[in-house]
Amino acid sequence: MNGLERRYRMLLAIYPPEYLEQREEEMVAVLLASAHADQRRPAMKEAVGLVYSGLRARTAAYGRAERSNARMWSALVSAAALSALATLVLTVHATGTWSTERPRLFAPFWLAIAALPALVVFAPRVVRRLGVGPVAIAVAGLVSGRSVPLVQRTLLVAVVWFAFVVWLTPTAARISLRAASVIVGVGAGLAGAAKVHSAMRWSGPPAAYRAPARAGYVLQNVFQDVPTLSKWIWIPSLCVLVIAVCTKGTVAIIYGFVIVPLALAITALSSVPVLDSSLWGVQMFVEVPIVSMTVAGLAAILGTTLTMRSDHRAVDTTMR
């Protein structure tokens, strides 16, 4: 066995074993026959083709709709994992140390969250039996348990769970509506509680401050709260958008498409002042994964709803 053959066989290992059992020798023969006489490394075109087709073969156990869902859920958690990883690197770079306790706590977040795409590709039978949505929720819940504060964790899992409900019953606008009102209610309740809590802790500007300083102090306090405030806007907005897509309500769609991007923009822009603080990474660690998960989640929900339109009838008939 020469080097080229060995390298091609290594690439072929991406395919599931049962596929290789049937096709490996045949494919190796074709690959080697199409290579130049003195070629020692796999051609880029063939390598990319083998990786892509191998991954496709790995996920062949999924049905068509399942595969598009698996792809979207994986994109969702990958986006979160990548942003978390980037933030971790930047945090370490900014603080110059791993010794700050919180960034280290976030490490398991992106490590474990990256497990979903891997699970989807390499354990299709397990994921298929359990359902991609629940596995995604389990991963999100499991990893956020250690790293994200309780409120965000609850909302994160709620949003993921909600997306799953919509995915499970794309036509059942009634159920989505009910779930949305529960989530908006819980979100509003948590928001209220958080506001009361922070208001109780905030003692206001020091008494010694004169009027202009007092105004500036209050303004600063409010401005610092903008990222938090906008979060309370876009999470319910997300739910509204989902309802809009499910019920095709025009007003709700406009609301969702205007308010959600606006709230996201506010979140992003208002995070900028935090950037020069040494702790910005910690802030961003909570914001960025949630924001990117939401963006990816929106795409997933929209995509699922749009692409699964033709499958609805089949789902409904089997459920009936």
Add this chain to the structure above:
Amino acid sequence: MSIDVVRVAVLTALASGPQHGYAILRDMQALSGGRVSPPVGSLYRVIDNLVRDGLIEEASNDVVDGRFRRYYQLTVAGRHELEGAAATMTAVAAQARRRLKAKPSTIAIKGARA
């Protein structure tokens, strides 16, 4: 009806008789003037789908120079599929030629590749 060029090219390669993977690949390249030359991974994805859809089937096995070869052949359904695809492509190609001839100036301006 959608037409996948690689799929049709595999069927065309097998239209004259059973062939093995590498011969199919070479034949596809030759009959398309080098335009259709998928990576081996993609070729086998198409072959898998064609076998699954019952359009081609495995004919025989062989070992040449210590290398394993599997031969594939068209089924009756595959022959029908290829006839349909050929008819569609002929019709579309004829229209394309006619329309390209009718408006040469537009092509010259819009197809500004040079």
